[in-house]
Amino acid sequence: MATLKVSSLGDYIREQRESAQVSLRQLAKSAGVSNPYLSQIERGIKKPSAEILQQIARGLRISAETLYVHAGILDERHEGGGDVVAAVLADPAIGDRHKRVLVDIYESFRAEHAAKEAVAKKATRSRTRKATGPVATKPHTTTRRTSS
Amino acid sequence: MATLKVSSLGDYIREQRESAQVSLRQLAKSAGVSNPYLSQIERGIKKPSAEILQQIARGLRISAETLYVHAGILDERHEGGGDVVAAVLADPAIGDRHKRVLVDIYESFRAEHAAKEAVAKKATRSRTRKATGPVATKPHTTTRRTSS
């Protein structure tokens, strides 16, 4: 299972913030987190908890699940509408035990289907995967004042 | 937004562990967390991160999302959590035959759950809720040995 992707998460948050045309302090205030901490998150220095991500998502007016995917808390396959697992978990018409059983069956079906897809793909080979690029450089550098 | 529900999460994890008939140490080992920490989580003393929940879910062979719901990381009334049948039919990750099987199983679970609800309603007469204690009753009491 992938480790939590801190630096790409920070880039994404800063992207969303700048796209919404709000400052770091404004987002920090609406999200209810301190602005130095938000700065550290955006720069990939700190790894926020799911609770902090929920608050940031609320401040950005996006779904928390979007940030979860970037943080590695949720797998990308579960994001968005039509998600079977989310639908099952949210369904009040069945109990927890049934939910677990249904999700297990679904996952095994998915694995079976994926295996079949892999076999089918072997017949049509010659595909290359694109490597992901590094993180963006900082917008400006700061200079510390010499002590008086 | 709900705060993270630590004690109900712990109860659920212990429930799942005991249902799977594994000891605390066995689960801790398969999950890759320390057994005292797992004990603290189950007793509601510590609040685990999403990463730890992922590991525990893997050790229990259940989906991490199930634990996320109990931890309050995911909302049970998730926006994507719409109709289960529609989600299954729309899912490209499984084949048509699997879709029909899954829908059939789901419908039978719903019918079973509905029947149980009907029975439970007949038996219920102004029930009073039992107050939950801080921790579950201990199987044994510990006394610290006086230092030599």
Place this chain on the structure above:
DNA sequence: CCCAAGTGCTAACTGGAGCAAGCACTCAGC
């Protein structure tokens, strides 16, 4: 009875999440 292996837990510890105080810098109004 003894002992090894297993159980769940306590206590002390370390590292990191998250914050408050304060910094240098920019910009606009006076």
Place this chain on the structure above:
DNA sequence: GCTGAGTGCTTGCTCCAGTTAGCACTTGGG
């Protein structure tokens, strides 16, 4: 030029997540 308001960041701190060492207890085999 000065000043206030805003910006993003640094530093030091507190508190908690998560681990290690070790405890009492149970159980089964020799």
